[in-house]
Structure formats: C-alpha cells, structure tokens
Amino acid sequence: MGLGVYGFIPRHFTFFWKYLVTEIRDGKRSPDVDGEILLLMVDADSRGLGIGRKLVDKFLAEAKNLGGKSIRVCTDEASNWRFYKNYGFQRYSDYFDELDSFIHKKSIRGIYYLIDLNKAS
Numbered sequence: 001m002g003l004g005v006y007g008f009i010p011r012h013f014t015f016f017w018k019y020l021v022t023e024i025r026d027g028k029r030s031p032d033v034d035g036e037i038l039l040l041m042v043d044a045d046s047r048g049l050g051i052g053r054k055l056v057d058k059f060l061a062e063a064k065n066l067g068g069k070s071i072r073v074c075t076d077e078a079s080n081w082r083f084y085k086n087y088g089f090q091r092y093s094d095y096f097d098e099l100d101s102f103i104h105k106k107s108i109r110g111i112y113y114l115i116d117l118n119k120a121s
C-alpha cells in the first residue's frame with residue numbers, strides 16, 4: 001500500500017532521490033571547464049529562425065573575451081543535441097539519466113558536449 005494520497009509521498013521522495021543521484025553522479029563525470037550552458041530553449045513557434053545560433057554565438061564570444069578556454073553543455077537524447085553537434089561541440093561522455101528517465105517514464109541518456117573556444121569559429 002502506498003503512503004499518502006495516491007502515492008504522493010513515495011513519488012515525491014523518488015523524484016528527490018533521483019535528482020540527488022543525478023546531481024552527484026553528474027559532478028563526477030562532467031568535464032572541467034570555464035563555463036557552461038545550463039539551459040537553452042527557443043519558443044517552439046520561433047525555432048529555425050537563427051535565434052538559438054545568435055544566443056550561443058554571443059555567449060561563446062563573451063566567454064572567449066573573458067579568457068575562457070572551454071565550455072560544456074549537458075543535454076540528453078530527448079533534446080535537440082544535434083544543434084550542439086552541428087555547432088562544433090564534441091561529445092565528451094554519456095550516462096543513464098535517472099531523473100529525466102523517471103520524469104518521462106522511459107530510458108533517457110544524458111550527454112555531455114564540450115567545445116574548445118580556441119577552435120570554435
């Protein structure tokens with residue numbers, strides 16, 4: 001029998017647990033860098049108009065200006081990881097994403113991409 005109404009407590013506990021496990025494992029497998037793209041999202045109606053590229057161009061130029069050498073991004077199979085690949089980011093590692101898999105109820109792999117700012121165009 002579940003705890004709370006309709007298993008509310010176990011579901012939230014599991015979410016919190018998966019979040020912790022993902023955060024701790026992430027810290028160990030992520031590459032050391034000078035900066036990170038944490039979240040990039042363009043409104044679905046405005047995609048393909050060059051907005052994402054402009055934002056990333058600006059961010060990378062600013063990071064380089066500040067003396068940064070490398071930038072990482074953590075994405076996953078459910079997101080538009082090809083955007084970064086086309087951009088010149090190199091795949092660094094991938095892993096089973098506990099939290100996203102729990103949320104989406106299917107197995108999702110997280111992916112780390114890395115870009116060397118000295119080689120970026």
Ligand SMILES: CC(C)(COP(=O)(O)OP(=O)(O)OC[C@H]1O[C@@H](n2cnc3c(N)ncnc32)[C@H](O)[C@@H]1OP(=O)(O)O)[C@@H](O)C(=O)NCCC(=O)NCCS
Nearest residue numbers: 040041042047048049050051052053054075079080082083
């Ligand atoms: C990823 C995202 C931010 C790109 O923003 P956007 O404004 O649509 O991208 P742009 O129009 O600037 O496209 C830039 C380049 O990437 C390419 N690109 C965009 N989406 C692509 C896709 N799904 N597959 C391959 N290439 C893609 C474009 O063709 C363009 O290339 P070009 O400059 O050579 O013509 C947007 O698709 C998004 O918000 N996706 C949902 C959230 C997400 O997946 N975020 C990234 C992972 S964390």
